[in-house]
Amino acid sequence: MKNKRSDQKSTQKLTKKATKKFTNFKAEEQWLESMFREGWALSGYGSEEWDDHTYRFEAANPEEAHSRKYRIDYRLLKRKEDFEDYRSLFEDAGWQNLAKSARYAKHIFWTDREDAASDIFSEDDSYKQREKRKMKACLTNVASCFIGFLICTALYVWFKYPGVMYAGTAIGLIGGLKGLFDYSKHRRIYRTFP
């Protein structure tokens, strides 16, 4: 009887959504860990390329561990097979991947296992390369904002439609500035490595 009741409870799990801005992987990992300590287990997140960072949480089971380790890797995996390979390597080593598709360049892993390696990287250079991949993605975003801005300007010149021009300027400025800001933040961390 008692079991049944707890089953019912778990089917109506409380959920919570959060939006937060991060430019530091370590700070993001620590925030996710502090959320877990408050009883919220990460259940999903947005790909972060264009939107803000969005997170979905579920109430953690009280039987579950009291603390959980979260680690973030940033790596664009183009092919589905690469993603499967990558994911199974981490899973074998005790780290669960939360993203459901290969479209995500940001990979959040978690583990409760005491025997899992204490981190997903065992070399300082790996942290440096993670920043480098993120910086490259930021610059790609800036470049595509600039191209978008040029296309809108060209459309305005040809069709004299000012709405297009305003939209283009907005995309170019907001997207481009965001990309540059993120780039500089990650570059600062990148330069702390030898």
Added chain:
Amino acid sequence: MQQLSESTYLVLLALRQEASHGYGIIKRIEEVSEGTFLLAPGTLYGVLNNLQKQKLIETVERERGSRNKTTYRITAEGERVLSTEIDRIRRLIRFTEKTWIKKERQDEE
């Protein structure tokens, strides 16, 4: 030729012994070194990627439709780079031991 990182060196050594999939490499290195060398998955993935780009390792052709994990093996170039690195380490150790022994003798006198 740039000096190999410790992880890169260990991965090449493990693959020189036997072709293997990613986690198999981590396990073999851990077992043979009796827990001294622990490679984390994120670091290993980066190392495998770099080695593949430099053509020092390659993937073994998968059977069609099989869901097996990718298996890696060392290439002839990989073996060459590895043996150059082993020679370098041997020289370093010989030199270290010679000077170390010299220092100990001096201390005794």
